[in-house]
Amino acid sequence: MTERIYNFSAGPAVLPLSVLEKAQSELLSLNGIGMSVMEVSHRSKHFAPVLESAINGIRELLRVPDNYKILFLQGGASLQFSMIPMNFLGAGEAADYVVTGAWGKKAVKEAKRCGTVNTIFSTADSGFKSVPMQDELTFSENAKYVHYTSNETIEGVEFKYDLDGKGLPVVCDASSNILSKPINVEKHALIYAGAQKNIGPSGVTLVIIRDDLIEQVPENQHSMLDYRALAENNSMLNTPNTWGIYLINLVCEHVKGHGGLAEMEKKNEEKAKILYDAIDASDGFYRGHADQRARSLMNVTYRLPSEELEKQFTSEATAQNLDGLKGHRSVGGIRASIYNAFPKEGVQALVEFMKDFAQKNG
Numbered sequence: 001m002t003e004r005i006y007n008f009s010a011g012p013a014v015l016p017l018s019v020l021e022k023a024q025s026e027l028l029s030l031n032g033i034g035m036s037v038m039e040v041s042h043r044s045k046h047f048a049p050v051l052e053s054a055i056n057g058i059r060e061l062l063r064v065p066d067n068y069k070i071l072f073l074q075g076g077a078s079l080q081f082s083m084i085p086m087n088f089l090g091a092g093e094a095a096d097y098v099v100t101g102a103w104g105k106k107a108v109k110e111a112k113r114c115g116t117v118n119t120i121f122s123t124a125d126s127g128f129k130s131v132p133m134q135d136e137l138t139f140s141e142n143a144k145y146v147h148y149t150s151n152e153t154i155e156g157v158e159f160k161y162d163l164d165g166k167g168l169p170v171v172c173d174a175s176s177n178i179l180s181k182p183i184n185v186e187k188h189a190l191i192y193a194g195a196q197k198n199i200g201p202s203g204v205t206l207v208i209i210r211d212d213l214i215e216q217v218p219e220n221q222h223s224m225l226d227y228r229a230l231a232e233n234n235s236m237l238n239t240p241n242t243w244g245i246y247l248i249n250l251v252c253e254h255v256k257g258h259g260g261l262a263e264m265e266k267k268n269e270e271k272a273k274i275l276y277d278a279i280d281a282s283d284g285f286y287r288g289h290a291d292q293r294a295r296s297l298m299n300v301t302y303r304l305p306s307e308e309l310e311k312q313f314t315s316e317a318t319a320q321n322l323d324g325l326k327g328h329r330s331v332g333g334i335r336a337s338i339y340n341a342f343p344k345e346g347v348q349a350l351v352e353f354m355k356d357f358a359q360k361n362g
């Protein structure tokens, strides 16, 4: 087998090795049918069980109640920034947005095209280092929904609770921490996530949407932007990303076979602790970006004493097969993305490298 390296990419990100191997073994002939999953009709008897199993896998793992539909759409999480207001925020209406990072900011930009956006909480002025406590949030009386980003991938800040809308529909961008821990789906009206971090490859967006929200979709909506039409057609209004859905199904089976989301959370906490402890024990050589209580379990972001040292750090790390550590171009620094499929040994290898680097350059 070709040697695998430690891949800290923020997304598309590392997938479980056994999933890749299974996909490889079935690539030329799915279940002995003599065709790849990429070569059969999405409406065929070969693909139908794959889609059904992927939906059931997500439903089971996240304990999604029956009054929610599970959709596999296209256009990335970014299209959801637009689809949500296009369906639920009419002209003259308002929605509340909680902005804790770059992705939330982008969601606001798109929503403003449709109606009024009340940014009821933002950490922009302090550099997106924290998240609000639930009691710091006051919702607008006229809001149609409240939107938040449960994990901001670029800054590495994560909500440690499911936001309570106090009766207001809650919409969550969970792109970078979905399936990393159990969540209470029932607190949400709509959850969406690009697949390319914890669920599968890029090109599929998971949408979990409550039935009463689907009923609010405007009658004259464009079909491909219409949650009702997409739900009624079981994500097959047009040709879905069959390969992506197939891989999502394999990832769900893998996660189920490894203890489900409670076990994922335990492992993710262990991995993140190793890294944050190393940052905290470095006498200030490494400085974590996020406030302690908002530290992401998925994206660990930190700085070094200078940009030159950061450059040297990532290039020496890459040479040691620790890949993808360069922070997002908008914030710089280092970002270690350690999603579900990222192995603990890789975190330990990074920590060893960090200690050595600090000793030589501190």
Ligand SMILES: Cc1ncc(COP(=O)(O)O)c(C=O)c1O
Binding pocket: 011, 075, 076, 077, 078, 079, 103, 149, 151, 152, 153, 154, 173, 174, 175, 176, 194, 195
């Ligand atoms: C939290 C979050 N939201 C949205 C996006 C955009 O996702 P996509 O590239 O699938 O449109 C990303 C991508 O990394 C993300 O991390």
